[in-house]
Amino acid sequence: MTIPDPAPAGDTDRNAPRPSTLPLVEVIPSSLLDEPLAYIFADHVRQRMICSALRRFALSGKVDRREADMVVTFLSHDVPLDHEDEEMDLFPAVRRRALREDNLGVVFARLLEDHRRAQSAVDKIVAELSVQSAEVVQVSSAARELMQAYASSESGHLAIENGIVLAIARIRLTRGDLGAMARRMKARRGVAH
Ligand SMILES: [Fe+2]
Numbered sequence: 263m264t265i266p267d268p269a270p271a272g273d274t275d276r277n278a279p280r281p282s283t284l285p286l287v288e289v290i291p292s293s294l295l296d297e298p299l300a301y302i303f304a305d306h307v308r309q310r311m312i313c314s315a316l317r318r319f320a321l322s323g324k325v326d327r328r329e330a331d332m333v334v335t336f337l338s339h340d341v342p343l344d345h346e347d348e349e350m351d352l353f354p355a356v357r358r359r360a361l362r363e364d365n366l367g368v369v370f371a372r373l374l375e376d377h378r379r380a381q382s383a384v385d386k387i388v389a390e391l392s393v394q395s396a397e398v399v400q401v402s403s404a405a406r407e408l409m410q411a412y413a414s415s416e417s418g419h420l421a422i423e424n425g426i427v428l429a430i431a432r433i434r435l436t437r438g439d440l441g442a443m444a445r446r447m448k449a450r451r452g453v454a455h
């Protein structure tokens with residue numbers, strides 16, 4: 263894939279870095295942890311927003327320092343929590359309740375492999391956005407390609423989690439399953455029951 267060079271200074275470019283005090287993503291209210299499937303879905307909306315930001319960074323080749331810091335925080339704090347929620351709680355619960363005809367073996371294998379690969383991409387993106395202390399971070403062409411690749415791979419991953427795993431979870435998980443998930447997800451975040 264060829265990524266165009268950043269626009270020269272002075273060009274009007276909607277992909278250019280834009281200093282902003284607004285957060286790229288909202289904090290999810292901890293009260294939503296009582297509805298763990300809704301919480302995970304809300305987190306996926308935030309992940310899509312971060313992927314949009316990464317696509318913008320990849321096209322521009324430059325990132326405002328504050329936006330870089332917000333993405334680093336999200337990728338190094340929130341994404342690992344989502345992976346733990348899924349690998350420790352959501353996937354095992356759905357696996358326990360799924361019917362044979364749900365055919366989820368291949369789906370879970372693909373999702374776990376995605377997580378493993380995503381972690382390696384996340385580590386590299388975080389390193390790229392963290393090392394520079396300048397107000398505007400210049401992104402290398404390798405990192406720009408990685409950001410595009412990560413964003414498009416995550417888009418497919420989220421579609422499977424939302425469209426298959428969460429859809430089946432809503433039908434098959436019991437009230438007891440959801441209560442146990444809520445307790446564990448709260449504990450993971452240090453939220454009192
Ligand atoms: Fe997820």
Ligand SMILES: [Fe+2]
Nearest residue numbers: 345348373423
């Ligand atoms: Fe996932």
